[in-house]
Amino acid sequence: xxxxxxxxxxxxxxxxxxxxxxxxxxxxxxxxxxxxxxxxxxxxxxxxxxxxxxxxxxxxxxxxxxxxxxxxxxxxxxxxxxxxxxxxxxxxxxxxxxxxxxxxxxxxxxxxxxxxxxxxxxxxxxxxxxxxxxxxxxxxxxxxxxxxxxxxxxxxxxxxxxxxxxxxxxxxxxxxxxxxxxxxxxxxxxxxxxxxxxxxxxxxxxxxxxxxxxxxxxxxxxxxxxxxxxxxxxxxxxxxxxxxxxxxxxxxxxxxxxxxxxxxxxxxxxxxxxxxxxxxxxxxxxxxxxxxxxxxxxxxxxxxxxxxxxxxxxxxxxxxxxxxxxxxxxxxxxxxxxxxxxxxxxxxxxxxxxxxxxxxxxxxxxxxxxxxxxxxxxxxxxxxxxxxxxxxxxxxxxxxxxxxxxxxxxxxxxxxxxxxxxxxxxxxxxxxxxxx
Numbered sequence: 001x002x003x004x005x006x007x008x009x010x011x012x013x014x015x016x017x018x019x020x021x022x023x024x025x026x027x028x029x030x031x032x033x034x035x036x037x038x039x040x041x042x043x044x045x046x047x048x049x050x051x052x053x054x055x056x057x058x059x060x061x062x063x064x065x066x067x068x069x070x071x072x073x074x075x076x077x078x079x080x081x082x083x084x085x086x087x088x089x090x091x092x093x094x095x096x097x098x099x100x101x102x103x104x105x106x107x108x109x110x111x112x113x114x115x116x117x118x119x120x121x122x123x124x125x126x127x128x129x130x131x132x133x134x135x136x137x138x139x140x141x142x143x144x145x146x147x148x149x150x151x152x153x154x155x156x157x158x159x160x161x162x163x164x165x166x167x168x169x170x171x172x173x174x175x176x177x178x179x180x181x182x183x184x185x186x187x188x189x190x191x192x193x194x195x196x197x198x199x200x201x202x203x204x205x206x207x208x209x210x211x212x213x214x215x216x217x218x219x220x221x222x223x224x225x226x227x228x229x230x231x232x233x234x235x236x237x238x239x240x241x242x243x244x245x246x247x248x249x250x251x252x253x254x255x256x257x258x259x260x261x262x263x264x265x266x267x268x269x270x271x272x273x274x275x276x277x278x279x280x281x282x283x284x285x286x287x288x289x290x291x292x293x294x295x296x297x298x299x300x301x302x303x304x305x306x307x308x309x310x311x312x313x314x315x316x317x318x319x320x321x322x323x324x325x326x327x328x329x330x331x332x333x334x335x336x337x338x339x340x341x342x343x344x345x346x347x348x349x350x351x352x353x354x355x356x357x358x359x360x361x362x363x364x365x366x367x368x369x370x371x372x373x374x375x376x377x378x379x380x381x382x383x384x385x386x387x388x389x390x391x392x393x394x395x396x397x398x399x400x401x402x403x404x405x406x407x408x409x410x411x412x413x414x415x416x417x418x419x420x421x422x423x424x425x426x427x428x429x430x431x432x433x434x435x436x
Contacts, residue, residue, distance in 0.1 A: 009209065009259040011247040013435040014239040016367070016422045018318070018325065019360040021435045025325055025348040032351040034344065036322035037093040046303050047096075048103035049130060051083070052314030053111040054332060057145065061179035061211070064241035066316035066330050067109045076118060079315075079332065082339040084125050086313055089339075091129040095322060096311070101132040103299040105139045106160075112142040116154040123158035130311075137161050137201075137299035144190040145182035152193040162201035162298075163194050164234075170224050174212045179245065191228060201296065202230045208268040209238035209260040211246070215268075222272045226279040231296045233281065233289045235272055237265040241436065266416040273412070285368045286410075286418045305364040307357065315345075323357060325350045356427070358382055363422040366408075369415050373406040384408075391424040 055076060056067045068075075090096055114122065132138060139162040140155055155163065165187070169175055172183045194202055206225060208218065225233055238259050240247045249255060260268075273283060281289040290296035304310060304320075312319030316330040326349040329335040338345040352360065358380045365371045376384045385392065385403060392408065395401050400414030400421055410418060423431050 007261045007263055009238065009240055009257050009261055009265070011240045011242055011250060011257075013241045014419055015236075016363060016419045016435075018320075019363055019426065020325075020350060020352060020356055020430050021433055022327070023434045023436060024430065025327060025350040027348050029349040029351065030326070030344070030346050033321060033324045033326040033346055033349040036324045036351075037090070037095050039095055039322060041095040041099065041309070041322060043099060045307075045309050046102040047099050047309040047311070048101055048105070048135075048300065048303055049132075049311040049313055050105045050107060050300075050317055050319065051111075051126075052107055052109065052312075052317040053114060054079070054109040054315050055113040056108065056110045057113065057143070057181035058179065059245065060181075061245040062207075062238060062240070063179075063245075064243050065109060066332075068332060071113075073115075073118075076114065078336060080118065080122055080125075082336040083122070083313055084129070085339045086345060087126050087129045089342075089344075090311060090313070101130065101135045102308075103135055103137045103139075103303055104132045105300045107141055110143045110146055111140055112146040112151065112155075116148075116151045119151070119154050119158060132159065135159075135161075137297075139164055139203075139298075139300055141166065142190065142194075143182055144186040147186075147190040147193060149193045149196070152190070152197045156197050156199065161199060162203065163199050164203040164205065165190060165194065165230075167204045167225070168207045169210055169213070169217075170221050171212075171217050174210050174217065177212045178210045201232065203232035203234055203298075204228065204230045205234045205236065206272075207236050207238050208272070209265040211258045213260055213268075218268045219271070219275075222275050226276055226281075229291075231291050232284075232298065233276065234287050235269055235289070236287060237262070237269060262417070262420075269416055270412060283369060283415070286415045287367070305361065305368070307361055323351065325352065354380070358384075358387070359425055359427070362388070363425050366410065366422060366425075367418050369410045369418070371408040373408065388425055391421075394424070395421055 054067050055071050056069050058069050059067055138160045140160040141164045143166050167187050168180060170184050175183055204225060206221060240259060250257065276289050280291055282293050284290045284293060309322065310320045312326065312328055315328060315332045315335040317328045319326050326346050328345045329338060329347040335345045362371065362384055373384050376382055392403055396403055399411055401408060401410045414421060
């Protein structure tokens with residue numbers, strides 16, 4: 001039987017971003033990643049870095065990331081110093097030395113919380129240890145209210161090629177109710193600066209299903225996004241992981257979920273796809289639409305989904321290196337103390353089996369809406385049509401996908417709820433465990 005979907009948006013993680021589940025990564029497995037950094041690397045594998053900036057003006061009610069608000073210049077400088085020490089240490093590892101970065105991702109938190117001076121300093125000092133001058137992509141997440149023209153110009157100067165602007169919604173009342181720090185005038189002002197400065201790729205994020213969303217407002221949001229003509233539009237369907245403020249309120253006060261149900265969010269997503277198609281956008285994944293599939297690539301996502309090496313820098317940061325998953329300590333005081341004392345800040349890890357690595361890449365690429373069996377035969381020596389014959393057969397019968405020769409293609413129905421389908425490909429022991 002194909003996966004049944006749940007209507008209400010209840011507390012829990014829905015979005016699949018890795019496998020095996022994060023809950024299976026342990027402190028006891030940290031020696032596995034230590035060994036991976038000491039081993040001669042496969043230099044044909046692309047390498048990038050995820051760099052976490054955990055600071056925000058305020059914490060959104062739906063945020064589940066490790067963030068810190070109202071931090072002063074000294075706190076930020078102390079953190080940057082720890083980042084530099086970690087970068088220097090990791091750059092000396094035998095498996096990292098001599099390799100160039102293909103992609104860099106500044107995530108958060110809010111990377112744009114840093115001042116222009118701090119950004120220039122960070123770029124200059126990290127660049128002494130980890131070089132990204134020849135990288136194909138440097139992505140930088142921005143919160144509209146933290147930008148100025150000077151700061152946007154600074155992003156261009158330090159080599160950012162892809163700006164991702166966290167719009168989420170254009171309705172001020174909805175932004176306020178969901179705890180966003182910015183309002184709509186800041187969105188348009190920031191976007192003008194970004195366009196004025198000029199970047200090869202500009203992305204904006206929207207969220208379908210924020211508290212207070214309506215059919216009429218969602219339509220206006222999608223139309224406004226299209227009018228801005230970014231290269232990429234990412235649309236997330238809101239979920240409620242355990243550590244969000246909304247989830248906390250639901251638990252403490254016994255209130256029902258204030259977020260739109262899944263059928264409504266999927267309908268809104270489908271309507272957005274239809275409308276954006278009339279404005280020249282094409283589906284790049286279940287979350288992303290681009291103006292040109294041939295040129296508007298998201299290198300970080302593409303490499304994450306295909307098992308490339310990703311170094312993790314910063315508190316709570318996730319990485320994947322030489323086939324080993326790992327995550328840094330998730331509290332800033334503990335992270336900085338470890339780095340300052342010359343210890344590794346890695347908190348937990350897991351070396352997946354070859355079969356688990358196959359599952360990981362298969363389910364992540366399913367999120368793009370199409371998978372080629374030939375790619376997996378070439379890399380893993382496995383025919384995924386046979387390996388996953390039962391779930392593929394179930395999901396094809398339910399109308400979620402089609403299998404035609406080597407090509408597995410999700411239907412619109414499947415694409416709109418792809419994350420709910422992926423657990424059927426997990427190994428049995430991972431289907432009922434907590435994801436995070």
